[in-house]
Amino acid sequence: MMHDTKKLWRSAVLPTSYTLSNIEQGAACCVPIPQIQVENLSVSYHGKSVLEGVSLDINKGCITALIGPSGCGKTSFLSTLNRLTDLIPGCHMQGRINIDGVDVTDPRLDVLALRRKVGMIFQKPNPFPLSIRRNIEMPLREHGLRQRSAIDERVERALRDVGLWEEVRDRLDAPALALSGGQQQRLCIARALALEPSILLMDEPCSALDPIASAVVEELIQRLRNRYTVVIVTHNLAQARRVANFAAFFWMTERVGKLIEFGRCQSLFDSPSHDLTAAYVTGISG
Amino acid sequence: MLKNSFRLNDLLMTIIVWLSAALVVGAFLWLLSDLTLHGIAKLNWSFLVSAPENAGRDGGIGPILVSTLLILGVALLATIPLGLGTAVYLSEFTSGASARSIRMSLNVLAGVPSIVFGLFGNALFCIWLGLGFSILSGGLTLACMMLPIFIRSTEAGLSAVATEWRHGAAALGLTQAAALWHVLLPAAAPAIIAGLMLSIGRALAETAALIFTSGYVDRMPDSLSDSGRALSVHIYDLSMNVTGGDQSAYGSALVLIILLVVINNVAASLANRFLSQRITSS
Numbered sequence: 001m002m003h004d005t006k007k008l009w010r011s012a013v014l015p016t017s018y019t020l021s022n023i024e025q026g027a028a029c030c031v032p033i034p035q036i037q038v039e040n041l042s043v044s045y046h047g048k049s050v051l052e053g054v055s056l057d058i059n060k061g062c063i064t065a066l067i068g069p070s071g072c073g074k075t076s077f078l079s080t081l082n083r084l085t086d087l088i089p090g091c092h093m094q095g096r097i098n099i100d101g102v103d104v105t106d107p108r109l110d111v112l113a114l115r116r117k118v119g120m121i122f123q124k125p126n127p128f129p130l131s132i133r134r135n136i137e138m139p140l141r142e143h144g145l146r147q148r149s150a151i152d153e154r155v156e157r158a159l160r161d162v163g164l165w166e167e168v169r170d171r172l173d174a175p176a177l178a179l180s181g182g183q184q185q186r187l188c189i190a191r192a193l194a195l196e197p198s199i200l201l202m203d204e205p206c207s208a209l210d211p212i213a214s215a216v217v218e219e220l221i222q223r224l225r226n227r228y229t230v231v232i233v234t235h236n237l238a239q240a241r242r243v244a245n246f247a248a249f250f251w252m253t254e255r256v257g258k259l260i261e262f263g264r265c266q267s268l269f270d271s272p273s274h275d276l277t278a279a280y281v282t283g284i285s286g
Numbered sequence: 287m288l289k290n291s292f293r294l295n296d297l298l299m300t301i302i303v304w305l306s307a308a309l310v311v312g313a314f315l316w317l318l319s320d321l322t323l324h325g326i327a328k329l330n331w332s333f334l335v336s337a338p339e340n341a342g343r344d345g346g347i348g349p350i351l352v353s354t355l356l357i358l359g360v361a362l363l364a365t366i367p368l369g370l371g372t373a374v375y376l377s378e379f380t381s382g383a384s385a386r387s388i389r390m391s392l393n394v395l396a397g398v399p400s401i402v403f404g405l406f407g408n409a410l411f412c413i414w415l416g417l418g419f420s421i422l423s424g425g426l427t428l429a430c431m432m433l434p435i436f437i438r439s440t441e442a443g444l445s446a447v448a449t450e451w452r453h454g455a456a457a458l459g460l461t462q463a464a465a466l467w468h469v470l471l472p473a474a475a476p477a478i479i480a481g482l483m484l485s486i487g488r489a490l491a492e493t494a495a496l497i498f499t500s501g502y503v504d505r506m507p508d509s510l511s512d513s514g515r516a517l518s519v520h521i522y523d524l525s526m527n528v529t530g531g532d533q534s535a536y537g538s539a540l541v542l543i544i545l546l547v548v549i550n551n552v553a554a555s556l557a558n559r560f561l562s563q564r565i566t567s568s
Contacts (some may be wrong), residue, residue, distance in 0.1 A: 082457060084456060084457055087452070087453060087456055089381065112459040112460075112461065113459065113460075114459075115456065115458065115459035116458075116459040117458055119458070120453075120457035122450060122453065122454065122457075124450055126448070126450035126451055126453070126454040128451060128454065128468065128469050129451075129469070129472060129473055130468070130469075130472075138464075139459070139460060140459040140467050141520060142458075142459075142460050142461065142464045142468075143459065156350070178482065188454070191458065192457075192458070195458065195459070
């Protein structure tokens with residue numbers, strides 16, 4: 001089954017060159033150059049397996065949505081990609097993950113460099129209890145950027161990229177925690193973008209936001225397409241359908257999370273090749 | 287009928303809660319007003335700066351205030367870095383058996399009577415390390431007593447910092463040191479300050495441990511290796527050993543209470559300023 005779906009989406013797209021172009025709407029604007037290659041990945045907590053045998057390629061510049069019911073290992077999968085699993089006691093992963101040709105499961109890997117390249121946005125906005133400016137500036141400084149003008153430039157660009165600049169330009173030194181939830185989440189995205197990552201992992205970035213803020217963040221995610229490889233966990237199927245080029249459907253079988261189907265978002269929703277996927281995307285189960 | 291009995295219960299509970307609160311506040315107010323009534327007559331500038339005369343019946347508490355502050359200073363200088371280090375180690379770098387055993391020993395230490403600390407300090411600092419009866423010995427002994435309180439409170443503060451921030455810091459590729467310095471410690475600052483206040487309170491109130499370590503001498507200390515009498519020791523001496531020393535004892539006790547309030551406020555405002563600077567400066 002895995003093999004079939006891979007063949008399916010590989011044959012469905014024509015390779016073109018990858019550019020940082022203006023954002024085109026629609027599902028056909030990114031190209032299938034795999035940037036993240038996952039092979040036979042399994043994750044366990046204290047010996048209890050939560051995710052088994054996941055293999056998929058995530059394409060550069062595309063938005064890939066991970067969908068499926070709660071507890072089926074989507075967040076665990078996401079956390080392996082920037083090795084945030086290292087922080088969870090008792091967490092163990094097996095298998096191979098290649099990002100731009102580097103095996104990120106290697107214990108000798110410089111995880112700080114990896115996490116700089118692979119940014120992550122969390123479900124609950126988590127700006128630090130610092131000023132708006134320092135939330136972006138502090139990680140930059142910690143990564144060795146010292147020049148005042150360069151820092152200011154990056155802070156402004158990151159805030160402009162997320163559409164927050166006009167809203168906060170006159171109160172950059174105000175506490176970040178005084179911002180609204182949606183603004184906080186966009187600040188977190190700006191904070192990640194300022195480090196110039198090439199991949200962004202998003203763990204249900206809109207689920208803690210009100211509908212309007214959620215729509216703003218969703219639009220922002222749309223705009224990240226082509227510039228960044230985005231992997232997004234979402235429970236909102238309509239959202240997945242709107243933003244994603246590719247979708248991966250996870251499901252629990254025998255209390256272990258498995259990847260059931262992976263393919264172009266549209267085909268996964270409109271003509272799923274697996275019964276479970278069909279049932280889930282049409283709302284019959286899950 | 288049923289409804290009425292519920293209301294009666296509520297009424298009863300309200301009365302009990304109010305009574306216990308009133309009892310506690312009342313006891314404290316009684317103590318404070320008694321101190322103020324008896325001590326206020328003594329309280330003037332010359333009492334604060336002049337040396338005690340006639341075994342403390344007359345004169346002031348100048349040298350004693352200086353000794354007290356020096357002892358407290360030594361204790362704080364030892365407690366803060368050691369305590370922060372241990373708390374960070376406990377909350378960030380270790381878990382399981384070693385953390386449990388350190389925590390347990392801290393709990394035991396926190397419960398050890400101060401007289402035992404006095405004898406221990408006397409044996410270790412005065413005799414074994416050859417510091418003699420001195421402000422240094424007294425301050426270091428106090429530090430031993432303050433450390434468990436300070437560490438537990440700081441560690442609790444650090445552990446209570448949201449995992450979102452820890453994960454957020456890690457996901458940005460920050461080192462553990464950067465996360466601690468920029469995020470975790472500032473976020474834990476209120477708990478750290480609270481621990482410091484409790485420790486200072488315990489230190490200023492301490493008598494038994496100091497009698498054996500910093501001694502009784504009520505002269506102005508020349509250096510940290512001089513013996514120096516702390517306020518609490520002075521109060522104890524005046525009320526137990528000096529007939530006719532009650533007036534001075536009341537005056538000294540009032541000064542001690544005021545000192546505690548002043549130090550607490552200064553520390554809190556310093557911490558506040560430090561914090562808001564960390565949060566807003568660019």
